[in-house]
Amino acid sequence: MATKSPVTGHTYTHNNNNMHNQLHNHNQGHSHDHHQDPKTTTYRERLRQAVNKSKTPEEIVSNPAAACYQPTDLIRLLAMPAHSYSAVKKAFNSRPCIKSRSRTWTPASGLDLLPKLNQGTKGTGALSAQAATRIATTTRTGNIAPSVERSKLDTQFQVGFSMAYGHSIELNMENETIKDGNAIDSGTYIFDSDELPYASVVDKDWRGKLCEECLRNLPVEDDGDAVLECRSCPRLTDGSGGGGEDLELRPAKFCSRECLELAWRTWHGYECKFMEELDQFEQDTRLALRIFWRNGQEGVRLITGEAAETNTNSIDTLTSKAAGLSLNNNNINSVNKVDEANRKPRVHSKDGSQVSIQELYHNFDRLPPKTQMALLIKAHYLQELMGLSKNAARELAQIQALVKFNSFAIKSKIYQDADGDGRICHQEEYAVGSGVYLLASMFNHSCAPNAMVVFGMHGKTSLRDGLETTPGGGDKGVDPRVLNVLTSKSLKAYGSVPTQVEISYGPTGGRMPTEERKECLRQKYLFDCNCSACNDRYAETLRKRVFKCQKGNYACRPMLGDEEECPSCGEKVDCNTRDKMMQLIAQLLGDASDPTLPLSRRLTLLKTLEVSQSRLFVDTYIIYGHTCDQLAMVYTQSGDLGQGTQWCRKALKAVMVNFPHDSIEVAQETLKLAGLLFNNQQHKEALKHVQAAIVLYRGHYGAESKEPDLLELYKMEEVLKSTIKEYY
Known part of the structure; x- marks a missing residue:
């Protein structure tokens, strides 16, 4: 029951003449939502709610369905x-209609009209005979990936x-290495090969x-x-009938003909x-x-027959507790709602190769x-819009819920040249x-x-082979969608109790107060977390x-949010002023997080945000640390490495207070x-931090x-040792 995390925090690299180091924050997918992303915290949500009270019914349903x-x-x-x-059907007042366009929709040259998938009431959910024939034919002719x-x-x-705990990933007690009591090192890949998604969307x-x-x-023109x-x-037109200019609707774009054809056959068609x-x-x-489309192509359905009209357990007869949350009686708010069938194992392949949707x-x-x-x-x-079968709505409703609890954010690094000459980039x-x-679920x-969790270039395939050839992608480098999971700590079996391998579904301990983090998990994933991090009351x-x-x-002494006077000097707290500042900070956080802002505008917003936060918070608060990190990045992009270094020091201070000293953060x-420090030619201090980072990264990756x-750190260490030996 993994789920997606929102946009991660910013990272940056810097090049200085021949000293080229590719430094980047290795946000570890699900297991580590970056501490610098304010969107991952309920703190920001609480601030936003102070301005925007509640959503309207139309916002909850989303347009155009609400229309x-x-x-x-x-x-x-x-x-x-x-x-x-x-x-729902009775309240449906008007059938959706496709808006008028300047031409009748037909597949473009070389793309066939796909047969309608059979999403009827049959328990098999098999393809229609026509679709099965098409797939058999295209497979023989090589037209399908x-x-x-x-x-x-x-x-x-x-x-x-x-x-x-229900289903979980754990150490294999039958493996000879585990039997002999040997520990599995950190940095061990858990999947034999990187996993591609069952379905994905940009x-x-x-x-x-x-x-x-x-x-x-996408390819660049050059x-x-x-x-x-x-x-x-x-294409939307101006309605003149003469093929007017295209408006906001953008056509789907692909990097190659192979990707276009694969997308057409599997979902875009x-x-x-x-x-x-x-x-x-x-x-x-x-x-x-x-x-839904892939289920139809593979003959899979979540609902075996006509579902009940009311909220009963019959609608869940085929679900499993893949992440086991509903089976931990200490973690369930409403155990009586759990289907008894879900208390039985459903994944019968111990190696995980036969897990199905x-x-x-x-x-x-x-x-x-x-x-x-x-x-x-x-x-x-x-x-109604797409002319699906009568039971498709129930199926789609459950698939939407499945996505809510099981989807991962696919993370990729975007490179940009800050000054246009290739000297400094981020x-x-x-x-x-x-x-x-x-x-992975x-x-x-x-x-x-x-x-x-790691994606793309950090997966097992890319590190072993360098490049990966994928269906529809060709030999174009590593597929950013591939996923693997790495151990971040040494693991060892103790007695007969299996050792579980666990990732984080959201903010880890240190990114937000425990009660807020538990409430976030409770609201999003419907369970109460009682892990060791949640029970560390002193740190909390x-x-x-x-x-x-x-x-x-x-x-x-720093104060709690609910304290009305300073515990040290007795000064009364001005709650009205504090609330106004919190609202201002919430607004600035939102404005400064826009990645399309010009550099100068972003710097102005971040400086204003830092001043506001420094008046209210201690400098070890993790949200303040996030702002310092953002300032470090923006100053670096503008070429001011000195300022960038100063703000990065402050960010590191906040991280070290909020996370264990050997943590990935x-x-x-x-x-x-x-x-x-390396790019600013502060060689001795740079070497000290490079070597500290090497020790920490080795602890996580081996x-x-x-x-x-880690490879880039080794290169930096070699250059710095040589430079210090020659000039100092």
């Missing part, structure tokens, strides 16, 4: 105590099951910049490879005609549709009724899309994880004391500071690892 209901109908449906598909070999676990790990902000199939960068636009995608309507839906809904946990019946109805409303609209890591991975959660108390006394400043920030950050 087919009267507002009174939406309010009534969302207020119902249990979901009812019949009520070869099937991708399923990933499986390394022999040192297995998919386990227990009544306490983030809307990155459409037109990345290939919509493989998520690689490369000689043209960007391929889908000529079947509808079904969605292309409706791109204008689908473009208005959120990313999770579009990902759910792509899972049916075995992922969608939790639909444990969602609030309002959420259930919103998913059904959107699903019914899509069913890179930022973004969540450029999301995907559902079958084997087997991991349980911990706020103090012992494993981390220290992290809560973030407010400065306005009279005594650092001479006084400290390693990442130490690497950043080492790179800045001494023999070929992890790019």
Whole structure:
């Protein structure tokens, strides 16, 4: 039951003449949501809610689905105590219609009209005879991409099951290495081969910049490879009938003909005609549709027959507790709602190679009724819009819930030349899309994880072979979608109790107060976390004391948010002023996080944000540390390495207070500071931080690892030792 995390924090690299170091924050996917991303914290959500009170029914349902209901109908449906598909159908006032365009939609030359998938009531959910014939024919003629070999676990790990935790990834007690009591080193890849997603989608902000199939960068004009636009995608016109100028709707773009054809056969050929309507839906809904299409092609259904109209357990008869959250009785708020069938193991292949989409946990019946109805409303609209079978809406509603609990953010590093001459550059890591991975969804959660998710260039295949050839992608470098999981700590079996391998579903311990983190997990994943990080009360108390006394400043002890007077000097807290400053900080956080801002504007916002935060918070508060890191990045991009170094020092101080000194967070920030010192030619101090970063990275990836950050640190160490020996 892994889930996506939002856009990660910014990272940067710097080049100075021949001293080229590729430094980048190695955000570890799910296992490590970057500490510098304010969007990952409920702190920011709390501030935002102070300005924006609540969403309207239309915002909950999302347009254009809401346009087919009267507002009174939406309010009534969302207020119902249990979901009812019949009520959704009755409230549907007008059928969706495709807006008029300057031409009739037809597939472009070389792209065939795909047969309609059979998504009827049959339990098999098999393809129609016509579709099966088409796939058999295209496979023989080579027009469909070869099937991708399923990933499986390394022999040192297995998919386990227990009544306490449900399904989980754990050490394989039958492996000879484990039997002999040997420890598994940190930096061990858990998957035998990198895993590709069952389905994926590019983030809307990155459409037109990345290939919509493989998520690689689109070719630039100088490369000689043209960007391929889908000529079947509808264009909005000025309505004059003369083929007016295209407006905001952008056609799907691909990096190669292979990607275009693969996307057409697997999902785009079904969605292309409706791109204008689908473009208005959120990313999770579009990902759910792509899972729906693949299910149809593979003959898979989540619902075996006619589902009940009300909120009953019958709708969940095929779900499993892939991450085991519903089976841990200490972690369930409403155990009575859990289907008894889910207390039995459903994943029967210990190596994980046979995990199917049916075995992922969608939790639909444990969602609030309002959420259930919103998913059904959107699903019914899509069913009517695209002419799907009568049970498709129920299927789509559950797939949307499955995406909510199982999707991963797909993260990629974007390189940019700050000054145009190649001398100083930076890179930022973004969540450029999301995907559902079958084997990766087997991991349980911990706020103090012992494993981390890696994507693309950090996967096992790329580090071993350098390049990867993927279906539809060709030999174009590493596929950014591939995922693997690395142990971040040494693991050893103790007695007969299996040792679980755990990742983080969101913020780890140190990124936000424990109670807020637990509430975030409770609201998003419907369980109470009682891991070791959540029970570290002493550390939690220290992290809560973030407010400065306005009279005594650092001479006084930091305060909790609910304290009405300073515990050191007795100065009364001006709550109104504090609330106003919190709202201002929330606004500045939102404005400064826009990646499209000009550098000068972003710097102005960050400086204003830092001044506001420094008046309110102590300098070890992690949110303040995030701002310092952003300032370091922006100053570096503008060529001021001195200022960049100063702000990076402050960011490292905040990280070291909030995270263990051997954590990956400290390693990442130490690497950043080492790179800045290296580029600023502060050789002796740079060497000290490079060597500290090497020790930390080895602890997470192993001494023999070929992890790019570690290899770059070795190069920097060699250059610095040589320089110091010659000139000092």
